[in-house]
Amino acid sequence: MKNIILVVEDKKSEQMIAKEIILGNGNKIIIADALDKAESFIEQFSGKLSGIITDIHFPLTDGRSADEANGVSVVLTALTHNIPCAVCTDDVAHGKQYISLIVERLEKLVSQNIPVSSSKDWLESLQQLTKIIEVE
Amino acid sequence: MKLLIIDDGIFSTGLALVLNQSIECDIIMSSHKDALETFLLEEPTHILVCESWGETADGKTAEFGGITFEDINNSAGAEVTIRRVGFDKENDLVYLFEIEDVLASLQI
Numbered sequence: 001m002k003n004i005i006l007v008v009e010d011k012k013s014e015q016m017i018a019k020e021i022i023l024g025n026g027n028k029i030i031i032a033d034a035l036d037k038a039e040s041f042i043e044q045f046s047g048k049l050s051g052i053i054t055d056i057h058f059p060l061t062d063g064r065s066a067d068e069a070n071g072v073s074v075v076l077t078a079l080t081h082n083i084p085c086a087v088c089t090d091d092v093a094h095g096k097q098y099i100s101l102i103v104e105r106l107e108k109l110v111s112q113n114i115p116v117s118s119s120k121d122w123l124e125s126l127q128q129l130t131k132i133i134e135v136e
Numbered sequence: 137m138k139l140l141i142i143d144d145g146i147f148s149t150g151l152a153l154v155l156n157q158s159i160e161c162d163i164i165m166s167s168h169k170d171a172l173e174t175f176l177l178e179e180p181t182h183i184l185v186c187e188s189w190g191e192t193a194d195g196k197t198a199e200f201g202g203i204t205f206e207d208i209n210n211s212a213g214a215e216v217t218i219r220r221v222g223f224d225k226e227n228d229l230v231y232l233f234e235i236e237d238v239l240a241s242l243q244i
Contacts, residue, residue: 023213029210029211030176030207030211031207031211044172044173048173048176
């Protein structure tokens with residue numbers, strides 16, 4: 001049975017890359033471009049989602065700015081629903097590595113592996129997420 | 137060929153009957169709300185997204201067809217044929233009353 005992966009990413013170009021990699025590796029994909037849509041999908045597909053790969057900076061709702069680190073909310077929601085989650089972001093582009101630090105602290109708090117790709121590498125994120133899914 | 141027709145009204149039932157007489161295929165139907173889930177589980181090869189206006193949970197009138205199309209298009213690979221159909225010939229819609237156009241749009 002194919003894994004269903006939710007990707008949370010607001011940039012169309014990155015969505016296309018993620019889609020090609022995720023479908024190309026034999027999975028199914030759902031894409032959300034804002035936090036409200038991501039949370040709606042998590043509620044709707046709870047129990048059917050195999051895992052989540054989320055960006056960090058994207059809008060709260062469609063059409064807003066992407067200044068907030070809403071990906072942290074997605075990680076927390078994933079943990080609440082016991083869904084494996086990976087972060088795919090670009091720390092260099094954002095000029096800081098605070099996301100990795102937050103996720104590391106969360107990992108320790110919940111004793112759950114939350115892999116972070118800081119170089120926006122969707123394949124790396126998928127491979128790491130798949131390992132967690134297979135173990136579970 | 138496995139055809140998914142997405143619609144919130146009775147119209148899709150009629151459309152399914154007509155299409156069933158025109159082409160040989162398995163036809164499944166879904167509401168807009170359940171469309172993405174149905175797509176993921178049933179893995180159709182062809183999809184017709186019927187344009188639909190309705191009321192959202194907060195009481196506003198919203199167009200569901202475009203959102204459904206976008207969500208499914210995001211999830212579907214290139215091997216899946218997806219077409220929007222409706223009552224308007226503009227905005228890349230296939231005119232619903234021209235059944236031959238609907239069939240042609242599915243490349244049948």
